[in-house]
Amino acid sequence: MRLIAFLLCLALPAGADPGPEIVILGEVHDNPQAHIKQAAALEALRPTAVVFEMLTAEEAAKADADRSQIAQAWEASGWQNFDIYAPIFDALGRARIIGAAAPRDAVQRVYRDGAAAIFGLEARRFGLDQLLPEAQLAARIDLQFAAHCEAMPREMMGxxxxxxxxxxxxxxxxxxxxxxxxxxxxxVITGNGHARTDWGIPALIAQAAPEVTTHAIGFVEAETDTPFDETHVIAPTPRENPCNGLNKN
Incomplete structure (x- = not known):
């Protein structure tokens, strides 16, 4: 489905199919065009709440309580380039701002102790107590190895x-x-890797709450085999190769 057609579906009259309950809007983090597209989707969707990968619950709560503090909350999060994310916040309307960023210390403990141990009582609900299928694990290790410029030992990718x-x-x-x-x-505002339908947010929602409907849109810079419900190619943003200067062993 084309993006325009999808957005028109979101504005159907009363009594029509209400559409997906959760819409995941992927992005290339440093691409301004991705955020302009996400903002357009929010304006059409008019969500009750927007979940941000980038903000912790505490940071989002401050921004939600006082919209004049959004830029300050963003700076506190450690994410850069607030200016290119500003269109998203301008498009929020009355939507609540929800933060979902995991605390850094929790992420560090996950690396040491595993996801299920740190996630808590709901780990089973989201499938974190289960080993990944071998083929999926191998594919994900390959992606992580490439994402880290093949500069870290492969055995760390698990x-x-x-x-x-x-x-x-x-x-x-x-x-x-x-x-x-x-x-x-x-x-949900998140990176494309988290928006993919095979093992990202949509898959975990399906695992935890199969009755909930989702729709995932990937805004990508080139044609891709990554699975989304919709894929839209945007113009690449100029950037240095992030692997430049890294020593590869």
């Missing part, structure tokens, strides 16, 4: 996969909590 699973489950849990509290539709 821990990176555990962290990604933990973060995906954290984002999914926050989206489901927002849906329960504020009602549909809920939007």
């Amino acid at each position: 821990g990176m996969v555990a962290v990604q699973r933990y973060r995906d489950a954290t984002f999914a849990r926050a989206a489901l909590a927002a849906l329960e509290t504020y009602g549909p539709p809920v939007a």
Whole structure:
């Protein structure tokens, strides 16, 4: 489905199919065009709440309570380039701001102790107590190895996969909590890797709450085999190769 057609579906009259309850909007973090597209989607969707990968619950609560503090909360999060994310916040309307970023100390403990041990009592609900299928684990290790410029030992990538699973489950849990509290539709702002339908946020929502409907849109810079419900190619943003200067062993 084309993005324009999808957005038109979100504005159907009363009595029509209400559409997905949770819409996951992927992004390339440093690409301004991705955030402009996400903002357009939010304006059409008019969500009750928007879950941000980038903000902790505490940071988001401050921004939600006083919208004049959004930029300060963003700076406190450690994420850069607030200016390119500003269109998203301008498009929020009355949507509540929800933070889903995992605390850094929790992420470090996941790497050491595993996702299920740190996630807590709901680990089983999100499938974190289960080993990944061998083929999926191998594919995810390959992706992590490439994402880290092949500059770290390959045997460390299993821990990176555990962290990604933990973060995906954290984002999914926050989206489901927002849906329960504020009602549909809920939007999620996150990286494309977390928006993929095979093992990202949509898959974990399906695991934890199969009755909840989702729709994942990937805004990508090139044609890709990464699975989304919709894929839209945007112009690449100029950037230095992030692997430049790294020593590869």
